Amino acid sequence: LSIEKGTYLLKFLVPSTSTDGPSLIRIVSKDTRWVLLEKSTMDTVAVSDTTLSFLSEQLVFHRETGKFLGISISINQVANPGADVEVNNGIIGAGISAETSNPRNTYIGFLPDFDAVASLNWILSGTGDNLQPGGIADGAYDKSQSFERLSFNGGGSMVPYNLTSHGKNGPSYKAPTVPFNRLNDVASIDIVFTPDKSKWSRVPVLEADSSKCTSAGNSYAHPELTNVCARKLDLRRSPSVNKDGRYATEDGTISGKLLTGVSNDENDPNFISNYGMGWFPGYAINIETGERLNMAFAEASNLPYANGRDMLFNPLAVDLTNINNDFEAIINAYGDAILGGKHFLYVFGANGQVPGVNTFPATPRYDHGSFAMNILKQIDTQSNYSLYLNEKGKLFRSAMWTGIPLAVKGTQWLGQDIRIRLRVNKPYAQFSTGNNDGAPNAQNNNYPMYEFSLDDLAPTTDDRNTASAALDLINVVPNPYYAYSKYETNKLDNRIKITNLPPTCTVTIYNTAGTLIRRYQKDDNTITSLDWDLKNYANVPVASGIYIIHVKVPNVGSKVLKWFGVTRPTDVSNF
Numbered sequence: 001l002s003i004e005k006g007t008y009l010l011k012f013l014v015p016s017t018s019t020d021g022p023s024l025i026r027i028v029s030k031d032t033r034w035v036l037l038e039k040s041t042m043d044t045v046a047v048s049d050t051t052l053s054f055l056s057e058q059l060v061f062h063r064e065t066g067k068f069l070g071i072s073i074s075i076n077q078v079a080n081p082g083a084d085v086e087v088n089n090g091i092i093g094a095g096i097s098a099e100t101s102n103p104r105n106t107y108i109g110f111l112p113d114f115d116a117v118a119s120l121n122w123i124l125s126g127t128g129d130n131l132q133p134g135g136i137a138d139g140a141y142d143k144s145q146s147f148e149r150l151s152f153n154g155g156g157s158m159v160p161y162n163l164t165s166h167g168k169n170g171p172s173y174k175a176p177t178v179p180f181n182r183l184n185d186v187a188s189i190d191i192v193f194t195p196d197k198s199k200w201s202r203v204p205v206l207e208a209d210s211s212k213c214t215s216a217g218n219s220y221a222h223p224e225l226t227n228v229c230a231r232k233l234d235l236r237r238s239p240s241v242n243k244d245g246r247y248a249t250e251d252g253t254i255s256g257k258l259l260t261g262v263s264n265d266e267n268d269p270n271f272i273s274n275y276g277m278g279w280f281p282g283y284a285i286n287i288e289t290g291e292r293l294n295m296a297f298a299e300a301s302n303l304p305y306a307n308g309r310d311m312l313f314n315p316l317a318v319d320l321t322n323i324n325n326d327f328e329a330i331i332n333a334y335g336d337a338i339l340g341g342k343h344f345l346y347v348f349g350a351n352g353q354v355p356g357v358n359t360f361p362a363t364p365r366y367d368h369g370s371f372a373m374n375i376l377k378q379i380d381t382q383s384n385y386s387l388y389l390n391e392k393g394k395l396f397r398s399a400m401w402t403g404i405p406l407a408v409k410g411t412q413w414l415g416q417d418i419r420i421r422l423r424v425n426k427p428y429a430q431f432s433t434g435n436n437d438g439a440p441n442a443q444n445n446n447y448p449m450y451e452f453s454l455d456d457l458a459p460t461t462d463d464r465n466t467a468s469a470a471l472d473l474i475n476v477v478p479n480p481y482y483a484y485s486k487y488e489t490n491k492l493d494n495r496i497k498i499t500n501l502p503p504t505c506t507v508t509i510y511n512t513a514g515t516l517i518r519r520y521q522k523d524d525n526t527i528t529s530l531d532w533d534l535k536n537y538a539n540v541p542v543a544s545g546i547y548i549i550h551v552k553v554p555n556v557g558s559k560v561l562k563w564f565g566v567t568r569p570t571d572v573s574n575f
Contacts, residue, residue: 003070082183089146092423099417110156158403208342220301235276306341317407481565
């Protein structure tokens with residue numbers, strides 16, 4: 001009841017000399033305090049008693065009037081995910097849910113990590129697992145294996161790209177995954193799968209085959225694209241495809257003669273590129289900045305029977321409730337890892353340069369995959385392997401989340417919208433989008449500042465309509481009454497309550513003949529109920545039956561209640 005209407009600004013007062021090191025230069029120092037301002041006047045309402053170093057709850061009193069605002073503020077700084085200092089290593093949670101009509105038609109799932117199976121140990125978090133081919137051990141981050149334990153409805157999940165294996169069957173391509181690919185840059189995101197093609201994302205399609213272009217087992221290429229062999233996570237050497245499955249060839253088939261040139265029409269199969277591109281059936285959003293993000297998916301062209309050669313996002317379907325029923329879609333009888341066709345899914349952050357750490361260009365928000373395609377096409381002809389890795393790192397240093405998706409057997413593929421939620425703690429920092437394009441002349445130098453209103457929370461006073469509506473809350477309990485209520489204290493006590501009463505009112509009780517039974521005058525602001533001892537004005541117990549309770553509130557109105565009670569005879573057996 002202390003809350004008053006008003007709109008406020010909460011801003012951080014960041015010390016001008018504070019720094020947390022070159023790799024974290026935009027993070028708000030723990031020496032920071034907050035200040036609460038009244039928006040209409042910009043007058044200071046309150047200032048924090050402590051810095052962000054301490055988690056404390058501060059009741060907010062107006063510094064001029066001393067009046068309690070009815071709110072409290074609790075803020076403290078946290079570490080980035082992956083620092084192994086926060087609870088669950090900075091993970092808040094993960095989930096997958098149907099957005100529309102049928103919650104059972106969750107048609108997408110993800111392969112869990114299996115530490116005990118070398119070809120399925122694709123998440124390298126922990127402290128020393130060497131089961132992967134080539135003796136690949138766990139990484140230097142997430143020693144608590146918190147990210148490895150992420151789960152969608154009890155199954156697998158997506159994890160930071162930084163933690164994934166670069167082995168033969170892993171979703172990354174090089175160890176360490178990429179120079180400067182940091183868990184610091186992992187953000188909270190939503191990924192939405194949708195049948196609405198107008199919301200689909202144009203993406204590069206990457207080669208998941210790891211044959212390394214050294215033998216007759218090379219990754220598949222279209223006859224006109226065999227001049228370059230695709231290494232792992234290079235562009236697929238096949239014609240691009242449009243949303244309706246038509247390829248960028250003269251006859252629209254995947255093996256036809258390639259179309260020349262590119263189109264600016266997203267309905268054309270050669271939109272942006274005539275090879276190496278497809279469509280992801282949905283989109284990804286950074287919920288911290290509101291930016292739509294670039295994505296990519298892979299497929300293994302050496303697995304045509306597992307949908308690995310069609311440029312479409314269509315992983316094999318398995319029974320995720322008992323994966324052993326469809327283990328051939330995961331590992332075949334010969335021990336080869338199929339992984340549903342290796343349709344590895346990637347979400348890229350819109351990351352700016354990191355002074356003191358790297359000079360890679362800023363990666364953009366969603367641009368139909370143009371930035372990624374420019375890099376991936378440049379490395380197509382790069383013969384110097386060191387330069388190849390450096391150029392490829394310009395793209396994959398911004399890879400945030402990845403996973404190994406599987407369709408769910410017994411569901412309708414793309415039958416409705418499905419939303420994936422991945423949430424991590426992030427420290428308060430200067431706001432900056434993918435191109436470091438912080439708002440010019442920002443009010444708080446792009447440091448955190450929040451606006452909120454208490455208008456909808458403040459109680460309404462001296463309003464006739466609101467008071468009249470509150471009459472509907474008045475009630476009598478228990479109703480009906482069967483010779484007992486929990487309010488009674490002994491065998492001789494008979495008691496019911498009339499509840500939710502205003503401070504001042506008159507309560508009158510009648511029987512069905514209209515005879516006055518009892519009247520109470522309430523004038524007490526400390527209690528909202530009134531007890532009736534089931535006696536009349538002469539202190540005689542009333543008979544069983546129906547009674548009318550009339551509550552009159554001055555200058556507001558009246559409320560009439562009907563009450564039925566069965567009274568009990570006085571127990572004199574113990575007297």
